[in-house]
Amino acid sequence: MPRSESKARPKALISWSSGKDSAFSLHEVSRAGEFDVVGALTTVTETFERVSIHGVRQEILRAQCEAAGLPPRIVSIPYPCPNEIYEARMGEAVANAVRDGITHMIFGDLYLADIRAYREQKLAGTGITPVFPLWDRPTPALAQAMIASGLEAYLATVDLKKLPADFAGRRFDAQLLADLPDGVDPCGENGEFHTCVVAGPIFSRQLPVETGERVIRDGYAYCDLLLTTSAARHRAQAAR
Helix, strand or coil, X not given: CCCCCCCCCCEEEEECCCCHHHHHHHHHHHHHCXXXXXXXXXXXXXXXXXXXXXXXXXXXXXXHHHHHCCCEEEEEECCCCCHHHHHHHHHHHHHHHHHCCEEEEECCCCCCHHHHHHHHHHHCCCCCEEECCCCCCCHHHHHHHHHHCCCEEEEEEEECCCCCHHHCCCECCHHHHHHCCCCCCCCCCCCCEEEEXXXXXXXXXXXXXXXXXXXXXXXXXXXEEEEHHHHHHHXXXXXX
């Protein structure tokens, strides 16, 4: 019997933040073809029904997953979220993934060694191996590569200690990179900003998103991003 020319690829989840780093990680592993990415794992804050930290609405998250062809795996957490609750719910999600035959999880981390060490520690012995396809790539060149790939994103959240509030809602593009103050990482790896991806090589279509209200809360500026159908509905309701 002839030997099979192809082996089943290991199943993986993408740790999906809704932002550019996870999207570009997915692009890189998809190009390499080493893994069969079968879902997107995202934490959503129950109180706001938004992606944790990024503040992106669930409807945009679901539209992203649909455009990427990935079933969402949503982990709901409270706000504020004690660490023990976060770790318990993530542990349950990891256990479910293992039962589904998933062996790897892909992360968009770039160079923060303590974050990588935490992920490796929490996954040790679970049956899930962490993968870091963008690790240690110089972020100025990486940011340019993301834009050149066709990836489009908005800044959904900015840390007001690092950036003015009016950066929230701006497009992640060459002009933004040129306007970033000295000391701000061009990929926002130190938490200066977080993004929401609306188009790119991993999406089957561009998401129709527009910027809405900007909100200041807990030292951060959030730009409310809306699918255009939702934005039109909100405007109609406000006009009544």
